[in-house]
Amino acid sequence: MKAIKLAFPAVLLLISCTFLIASFNVPKANLGNPNGPLYFPVGLSVLMLVFSIIYTIQELKKLNHENVQIRELIAGRTPKLIGITVLLGIGYAFIFERIGFLFATILFLGALLFFINGVKKWKANIIVSICFSFISWYAFSELLGVSLP
Numbered sequence: 001m002k003a004i005k006l007a008f009p010a011v012l013l014l015i016s017c018t019f020l021i022a023s024f025n026v027p028k029a030n031l032g033n034p035n036g037p038l039y040f041p042v043g044l045s046v047l048m049l050v051f052s053i054i055y056t057i058q059e060l061k062k063l064n065h066e067n068v069q070i071r072e073l074i075a076g077r078t079p080k081l082i083g084i085t086v087l088l089g090i091g092y093a094f095i096f097e098r099i100g101f102l103f104a105t106i107l108f109l110g111a112l113l114f115f116i117n118g119v120k121k122w123k124a125n126i127i128v129s130i131c132f133s134f135i136s137w138y139a140f141s142e143l144l145g146v147s148l149p
Contacts, residue, residue, distance in 0.1 A: 101148035
């Protein structure tokens, strides 16, 4: 989570450093002050670098406040839900071409809904997985003319 929150400030820091280094490659002026063409790009790069550092510090402060919420999220059911969803998605990809779109989707959605909603809502899980799969199949194959396996 920290990597995602700090990715944009890191990119801004990298860009501002790149611009600062590249601005020193600007050719010197033949007339007047030879370093004249350097002032504007160097100044702009320095400002961008300063603002990028400030932005990074602000994001780091926000992350310290969000650590409690992240710990609660990790301690809960969320990681298990993500893991099961990924495993079911991989299984869906393997059986998709073998048994076809309609049956593979019914199995995938049924398994996922039974895991999320539990066995107590078995009627709703079965109805939703069958209806959604059939409506999706009908929309793609009949209405849109897309051939599904």
